[in-house]
Amino acid sequence: xxxxxxxxxxxxxxxxxxxxxxxxxxxxxxxxxxxxxxxxxxxxxxxxxxxxxxxxxxxxxxxxxxxxxxxxxxxxxxxxxxxxxxxxxxxxxxxxxxxxxxxxxxxxxxxxxxxxxxxxxxxxxxxxxxxxxxxxxxxxxxxxxxxxxxxxxxxxxxxxxxxxxxx
Numbered sequence: 001x002x003x004x005x006x007x008x009x010x011x012x013x014x015x016x017x018x019x020x021x022x023x024x025x026x027x028x029x030x031x032x033x034x035x036x037x038x039x040x041x042x043x044x045x046x047x048x049x050x051x052x053x054x055x056x057x058x059x060x061x062x063x064x065x066x067x068x069x070x071x072x073x074x075x076x077x078x079x080x081x082x083x084x085x086x087x088x089x090x091x092x093x094x095x096x097x098x099x100x101x102x103x104x105x106x107x108x109x110x111x112x113x114x115x116x117x118x119x120x121x122x123x124x125x126x127x128x129x130x131x132x133x134x135x136x137x138x139x140x141x142x143x144x145x146x147x148x149x150x151x152x153x154x155x156x157x158x159x160x161x162x163x164x165x166x167x
Contacts, residue, residue: 049126054117054120067160069109073106073109074159077102078152079152082147097119097123104120124149124150
């Protein structure tokens with residue numbers, strides 16, 4: 001991975017988190033826009049599931065690089081297994097997406113960097129579906145909990161590190 005890709009992903013992370021915080025602030029039920037100023041754990045309940053995953057990954061990456069490596073390896077293995085499940089169920093689109101994510105998490109475990117966030121956003125429904133991704137997730141008949149990338153990543157992170165993502 002080139003250094004320009006690494007520095008580019010850092011600014012992309014900041015952009016995504018800033019966007020998530022802004023979205024959470026503007027959509028919070030109490031209307032308190034000034035109430036959300038950072039992506040700290042006290043605000044995590046107001047962040048999108050995607051932002052919570054990214055935040056949890058970042059926290060683990062910074063606090064315990066060894067555990068981050070182990071967690072991303074386990075996530076990659078679980079995503080690859082889910083890809084095989086999706087393929088056997090005839091869902092080749094999900095299998096392709098899960099395989100790509102598994103590859104991204106394998107690379108993350110080897111480099112110590114965050115996985116490709118564009119792929120992650122796309123897979124978790126955060127890529128441009130800010131207003132409708134919850135309905136899309138719950139109504140999807142082809143993605144169950146065994147092949148839902150967000151569920152797989154959140155559960156694996158939680159089990160591997162004790163970090164709760166709320167997803």
